[in-house]
Amino acid sequence: MIDKTFIEKCKNIFGSDNVLTDKAELIAYSYDATPGIPREIPGAVVFPENTKQIQELIFLARQTKTPIYPRGSGTSLSGGPVPLSKGVVISFQKMNKIIEIDPDNLTATVQPGVIIADLNAAVSKYGLLYPPDPGSMATATVGGSVAENSGGLRGLKYGVTKHYIMGMEVVMPTGEVFRFGGKTVKNVTAYDFTHLFVGSEGTLGIITEIICKLIPAPKYRKAMIAFFNKLEEAGKTVTDIVRNHVIPATLEIMDKVTIHTVENYAKVGLPTDVEALLLIEVDGMGQDSVLWEAEKCVEIIKQNNGSYKIAETDSERDSLWAARRAALPALAQVKPSTVLEDATVPRTKLVDMLIAIQNIAKKYNLMIGTFGHAGDGNLHPTILVDPMDKDEMERLHKAVDEIFEIALSLGGTLSGEHGIGVAKIKYLKNEIGRSGVETMRRIKQALDPDNILNPGKLVPMED
Amino acid sequence: MAQASVKTVFDDMETLKRELIRCMKCGNCMSVCPIYNVEKKEASVARGKIALGEAVLKDEIDIDDETLVKLIFNCLVCKSCMMACPSGVRFDRIILGLRSAIVKKKGLPFVKKALFGLLKNPELFDKGMKAFAAMQGFFLKSEGHKKRKPKGFLKTINPRLDEKFIVPELSKESFRDKVKEKIEAKDPQCTAIFFTGCSVNYLYPEVGDDLIYVLQRNNTTVITPKNQNCCGMPVMVHGDIESARELAKRNIDAFEKSNAQYIITVCGSCGSALKHEYPIILEGTDYEEKAKKWAEKVYDISSFLLKVIKFEKPKGKVELKVTYHDSCHLKKSMKVFNEPRQLIKMIPGITLLEMKKPDACCGSGGSYHLTHSNTALKISKSKIDDIKTTEADAVCTGCPACMMELFEGLHRFGGNCKVIHTVSLLAQSYRAEN
């Protein structure tokens, strides 16, 4: 536990400027972006500047059985960085150097606290791109997004964070420093540790260095927006596009409630008598192929009775995107609080899921706006509530339970990209079963025998 | 004094709850907060301060907790966070509400109390400023034309007042002393009040002269009420809402005595106070309606010229490479950022070179640059670096507080760039026609 000696030792390790202990400062580390989860004010916050300091902290924490809560920018939507006891928070905000950009090997080596958007600004000077682009990329860290295996708008064509991590340095919960992977495209030495630590939500080790894979940035793109009078037609457009072997970089959907709210709020000129809209963007290295893909999309939209607008200039593209960017802000205006879920289903079940969500909204008398990454079946049903309204909050919890149940029954998953954390831990068994939970526990116990790293997250230690 | 019957965030912590609850802790504000960018601590940014407000309401911590007070006062009130907020959190109300609650519980620190008391007494304040102008040599030594440097002993009082600190000289005669209260246009398009603000009145009277010149060229009758006083922003941001209310009411009384259709400001903070803050702080008082009425008549000079009257285009050549700095309150509160650029581009001979982040705060924050000099200096440094990268001859802005800060920063971190107000650039062009 954290006492005077613990804090003195922390100050020796990190320097007193890099240790926070005043209650007012600590309160500001007792949350992330997840509403309504348990939280505790930590006992201390430390800001490491190198790996060795983290190693020393681990030794100290093991001796004193102090829980450690790693924290990037605290934008997680599942409670990942939130302390559940008076442990110590490690903030990576000061470990934020881009160590190297290697344009010939197409890699960037970074410290975990680098902001995703800063990494992209730096590699864009070489005409390169780090594709994972969560909506929070202007704030979120590479370390946090690796630990959450974050997705983003480009997921359908370019994949998610796990597809762009080639190696890491990790401080293990026992104190050893472990490096694996590297700059080679091929590497089958040992277990595939990269994929074990990506998405480990800070429960298996502390990531101190990351080798990211970069790709040449696509030179051409074409954006369009399409409107549909029937959900089914929007859903069929999504599957038809893929069936015709066009893989758009972006294939986003917005339902009627979201369209109405966006139009009310941002007045971007959306028709309010439609059931759904799709925002589609194709991109690539050759102008001809991009144009061919765009034409194919238009053809499919027409076949499915959709109407559309296609962006001819950059400013027209911006105005099409404005509608999608306004989705969350607009919904957030309606009620004091928003609960954003990310249940995900196979692409072919998209329409079933949308209809099920609409029925749940009716059944529990809640306002739910759904938007999300249609191309990868990753929907964001956004439930608008007033936390001061007890009855509404109760209906909310029931609705959320039901959304997960339906996603699983359609062959989907609890979380497409936001992670399990504390918010979804009670549903875990429903998806991976008893054997799954047991396997998770065994891995956790093997690597973190003292259960000091982010305890209470992702792995349910008891039933 | 008639007191508010309606409970506002300034009078009652409970009403703050409705404002706090809108924050979904998404963290978007972190990407734009100048202080967070330097300090990297959660409590530096809006989200952390909102969490502190919630903790106070939940009785997890006292409103007069020493660290909490420090953290709540560690904010520039630049409103950058509000521009990035997807949830429409009214952080300006929250931060002022929290500060006001702190002041209610703890009272004002002695120095602030003395200073704000002075501000509330316009005659005394005016005498004080002039006495200081006459005595400034005691604290500040001359450093070339109309510039002053602090004397050595001041550094021990405030680390910012070191060898590199520099301020414009206090004018011995204030702008309002020398200007005629009413200057009639020959064939007036309209009548407007010039709300000078303190900085123009005492530090940059030449900006006031330029404004009058520009308005005369545009056939506008100008009234500069002698009995206007400080806009109240400095006391408001320190949580002294009562003083702010008093100053606001007195200004409104001064406006009421005129028959003007418009109020013109040349300072982002003054304009923002009159246009946005007065209706908020006077909510529920018998000045509410008047505050709202006058708020609608407030224009920054650039939008007044381009949107309200028939504007005479400047024809005189000014050979200059200029970069434009967005004052936080002018852009983020008054939403004026296109018009100054339009004006600059109209002037023959001028090239406008945009800097990397023109709307990044300069680090002034009224008195923040003195009370939090370590952080402010880092904010200033990155602003000055961005300005220097453009290789412009002059940096133009619409707010005298920014002018002072940029002037100090350019002196401190080196740079040959001049600092000029938008209206002065325009006046320069008109004058060059002859």
Ligand SMILES: Cc1cc2nc3c(=O)[nH]c(=O)nc-3n(C[C@H](O)[C@H](O)[C@H](O)COP(=O)(O)OP(=O)(O)OC[C@H]3O[C@@H](n4cnc5c(N)ncnc54)[C@H](O)[C@@H]3O)c2cc1C
């Ligand atoms: C407005 C908004 C939009 C979002 N959009 C998306 C989206 O489109 N797609 C998506 O996938 N997510 C999205 N998110 C969720 C969230 O932003 C991402 O999960 C993000 O990557 C988290 O990064 P962070 O730096 O904030 O990490 P944090 O929230 O601080 O931490 C996340 C997890 O990582 C762990 N961690 C952090 N650093 C380390 C480290 N160095 N070593 C070990 N563990 C560590 C923490 O303990 C925690 O479990 C969104 C969130 C918001 C608020």
Ligand code: SF4
């Ligand atoms: S007002 Fe400015 S300084 Fe204060 S929290 Fe917002 S962005 Fe940061």
Ligand code: SF4
């Ligand atoms: S951007 Fe707005 S909603 Fe998001 S954390 Fe900041 S204040 Fe709260």
